[in-house]
Amino acid sequence: MRIVQIIDSLEAGGAERMAVNYANALVGEIDFSGLVATRKEGALRNQVQKGVSYLFLNKKNSLDLAALFRLRAYVKRNKVTIVHAHSSSFFIAVLLKMVYPSVKLIWHDHYGNNEFLLERASFVLKRTLLLFDGIIAVNQKLKSWSEEFLNFKNTICLDNFPSDWNAVSEQSYLKGIDGKRIVCLANLRIQKDHFLLLKVAKRIKETHPDWNFHLIGKDFQDAYSEEIKRLLVEYDLENSVFLYGSREDVSPILRQSTIGVLTSKSEGMPVALLEYGRYKMPVVVTQVGEIPTLVQNNKNGFMVVAQDEELFFEALNQLIENERLRIDFGNALYKAVMDKYSSKLVIRHYLSWLQKIAR
Known part of the structure; x- marks a missing residue:
């Protein structure tokens, strides 16, 4: 199995951490584990293991065709079979499917405002889900939302997990008294x-x-x-x-x-x-x-x-x-x-x- 994770940035947020965690955890478990940051790098770049194939697209806007075709070339060159898109990166995954139809698409829903799901914007998502093969929800509320509101049945709930990889290039020293x-x-x-x-x-x-x-x-x-x-x-x-x-x-x-x-x-x-x-x-x-x-x-x-x-x-x-x-x-x-x-x-x-x- 050859899988690439796609995330918009590598700044230190929950969805971003999980994209990196999945890419790292899959090293040695599958034939190929990749990670693509589409818009921006960030603090989590240094958390990516050496065994992960990494690409920064430097995407400039939603319809950056040059970035899209760089992604297509990367996926094709590395014979990627499954694209795992996290949060808002689902949109570039949809565009990729249009220019490279053989790839399977997974969307990972990390939405954190669970108490306000009825207010969630979903216009674009609803109209692109036909191109996806599965949805991962990080909790049961999101799984139910995908099944009932989006009418998408191949949905699985997978818990987040902490990182097993702690390589860092810096160390913060906290103020205050040890133990307090x-x-x-x-x-x-x-x-x-x-x-x-x-x-x-x-x-x-x-x-x-x-x-x-x-x-x-x-x-x-x-x-x-x-x-x-x-x-x-x-x-x-x-x-x-x-x-x-x-x-x-x-x-x-x-x-x-x-x-x-x-x-x-x-x-x-x-x-x-x-x-x-x-x-x-x-x-x-x-x-x-x-x-x-x-x-x-x-x-x-x-x-x-x-x-x-x-x-x-x-x-x-x-x-x-x-x-x-x-x-x-x-x-x-x-x-x-x-x-x-x-x-x-x-x-x-x-x-x-x-x-x-x-x-």
């Missing part, structure tokens, strides 16, 4: 609700001033990020909450951290949560998307209702004050992630499903 760092891996997007995090941080500063927060994620320099920065000043948190932007060295960052948090209003299954588990970190997260399928409240983490400041603060405060609980939660979450979300398990299901498509 709280990390949040989340791009600065409105559904991640950093405003709740800042409210909680303001209260933690009063009860435990030696603890601090470390926000890792892309800053889009928009109104949302500007409001975050304004609140940092208003809440007097400049020496308690630190913004690092996008980072590729997740492994060293998590090794320097003590507690992982996610304050999201909407999620699928966040890759960040899987990474927390992989590094045996205790967590406080919100009860959204597929998170409840992994986190068992009071057993391997704390899970609270989205936007509930009081419950989030109480849970985080409890973890800060109880080292034994942190260790127990971290070990339990690690076991849950390894049991259900290991790359080997997901890739086995993935290849079994693709064998039926490739016939």
Whole structure:
């Protein structure tokens, strides 16, 4: 089997991480594993294993014919049989099918705003799905949406999985005191609700001033990020909450951290949560998307209702004050992630499903 992953950029987002994770995990499992970034490279470029065939298209616009034919030449030269398009890269995959009909197309739906599926734009998607051979959904809600709303039956739900590959060209050093760092891996997007995090941080500063927060994620320099920065000043948190932007060295960052948090209003299954588990970190997260399928409240983490400041603060405060609980939660979450979300398990299901498509 010869498979190429297609993604629009290699900036550090959830869909981008999974495109890289699939390409890396397939090395040695199939005859050819490729990765194509269409529009932009980014921090994840250095996470691509040497065994992965990599192409950057440098696509300039939606109908960049030169980029399309570079992609066609790459697919033809490497005898690719299956193109696995992630998120919005489905459009160039459709164009590729038109100029290279023999290839099989898979679309991977990573949509994170699961609480608002009825508002999701789908006009172009509905009119191009006839060219696809299968859809991968990252959770059951998205699988049902594809089957019922898009009327597409060959849909499979495959869980996200953490990376087994940690090569990095840099190492971030977090501010603050060892053993007293709280990390949040989340791009600065409105559904991640950093405003709740800042409210909680303001209260933690009063009860435990030696603890601090470390926000890792892309800053889009928009109104949302500007409001975050304004609140940092208003809440007097400049020496308690630190913004690092996008980072590729997740492994060293998590090794320097003590507690992982996610304050999201909407999620699928966040890759960040899987990474927390992989590094045996205790967590406080919100009860959204597929998170409840992994986190068992009071057993391997704390899970609270989205936007509930009081419950989030109480849970985080409890973890800060109880080292034994942190260790127990971290070990339990690690076991849950390894049991259900290991790359080997997901890739086995993935290849079994693709064998039926490739016939």
